Every structure is written in C-alpha cells, then in structure tokens.
Amino acid sequence: MSGIGTPSRTASIPAACLRLDGELARPASLTVADLRARWGQRHAEVVFDCAKNGPQRHTFDGPLLREVVADARPAFDAARRKDRSRFLLDVTGGDGHRTVLSWAEIDADFADSPILLATAMDGRDLDLTGSQLVVPSDRCGARYISAITRVWVGACAFPAP
Numbered sequence: 001m002s003g004i005g006t007p008s009r010t011a012s013i014p015a016a017c018l019r020l021d022g023e024l025a026r027p028a029s030l031t032v033a034d035l036r037a038r039w040g041q042r043h044a045e046v047v048f049d050c051a052k053n054g055p056q057r058h059t060f061d062g063p064l065l066r067e068v069v070a071d072a073r074p075a076f077d078a079a080r081r082k083d084r085s086r087f088l089l090d091v092t093g094g095d096g097h098r099t100v101l102s103w104a105e106i107d108a109d110f111a112d113s114p115i116l117l118a119t120a121m122d123g124r125d126l127d128l129t130g131s132q133l134v135v136p137s138d139r140c141g142a143r144y145i146s147a148i149t150r151v152w153v154g155a156c157a158f159p160a161p
C-alpha cells in the first residue's frame with residue numbers, strides 16, 4: 001500500500017469504461033478487460049480510407065458487437081426477424097463523435113457483418129483509451145469510433161406517418 005505523500009504509479013489512471021444502455025433488460029458498464037474476459041475474441045485485418053490521411057491498415061482484436069449487445073437482452077422478440085429489424089445502435093466516442101448502425105447490419109440473419117468492439121489495436125491493448133468500433137465492411141474510417149463511452153440500443157423512433 002502507498003503511504004501518504006507517496007503517489008502510486010498505477011492507481012491514478014482509471015480504466016476506460018463504456019455504458020451499454022437503451023431498450024435493454026440488462027444494461028451494463030463494461031471495461032475493455034470485461035470485453036476481453038467475457039466474450040470470445042475475433043481478429044480482423046482491415047484497410048479503410050480516411051479523407052484526411054488516405055488508406056490506413058490496422059489489425060484489431062475483440063468480441064463481436066452482436067454478442068455483447070445480445071447479452072444485454074434488447075427489448076425485441078428475439079425469435080422474430082421483423083421485430084429485430086426495427087432496432088438501431090448509436091455509438092459515441094470520447095470526443096463526442098457519433099455514428100449509427102442498424103441491428104440488421106450485425107444480425108446473422110441479415111447482413112451478418114463481423115463488427116467488433118476492439119480490445120486491442122495493432123497488438124496494443126486499449127484498456128486505458130477505451131474500445132474502438134471496427135467495421136471491416138466499411139470502405140472509409142468514419143465509423144471506426146475510438147475511445148467509446150456509450151453504446152445506446154433501441155427501436156427506430158420515427159414518428160408514425
């Protein structure tokens with residue numbers, strides 16, 4: 001234990017955490033360590049284009065977004081594809097950058113896109129900065145949200161015609 005006036009080298013840096021909330025039976029707060037320990041890890045080698053910096057090549061490891069969100073039990077009828085297809089995911093980064101996905105993009109009966117919540121990038125763990133969204137099917141990098149703070153899940157709420 002550190003004595004008074006003896007700063008600890010590790011205790012002052014809190015692990016980044018993301019809030020998984022919305023229309024869910026089991027909302028959760030998840031650290032990168034949780035994302036690594038509780039779900040199987042996939043590996044992805046990706047290239048995406050950035051308008052500012054040109055093509056970027058990276059490797060990522062992490063669980064499937066679908067598996068993490070499914071365990072939070074979205075408030076749809078899981079047996080009905082048409083009910084699942086109403087849902088959206090709104091992902092926020094540490095600087096406020098946001099993007100939207102549809103549930104159907106990650107659902108195995110629809111686009112089945114292997115979108116990840118990365119726990120490591122280029123072999124380096126993301127525990128301090130936070131998870132990064134990995135969208136291998138995207139040609140550009142705008143949805144590769146870094147330092148994720150929140151994933152909101154819920155039904156599309158356009159007003160009825």
Ligand SMILES: Nc1nc2c(c(=O)[nH]1)N[C@H]1C(S)=C(S)[C@@H](COP(=O)(O)O)O[C@H]1N2
Nearest residue numbers: 049050093094095097141142144145146147
């Ligand atoms: N939080 C956050 N994530 C972000 C962005 C951002 O502005 N904020 N920019 C996106 C864009 S446009 C690209 S191309 C990729 C890679 O950007 P980088 O090379 O600046 O990391 O990150 C994406 N993720």
Ligand SMILES: [Mo]
Nearest residue numbers: 050051141142
């Ligand atoms: Mo970009």
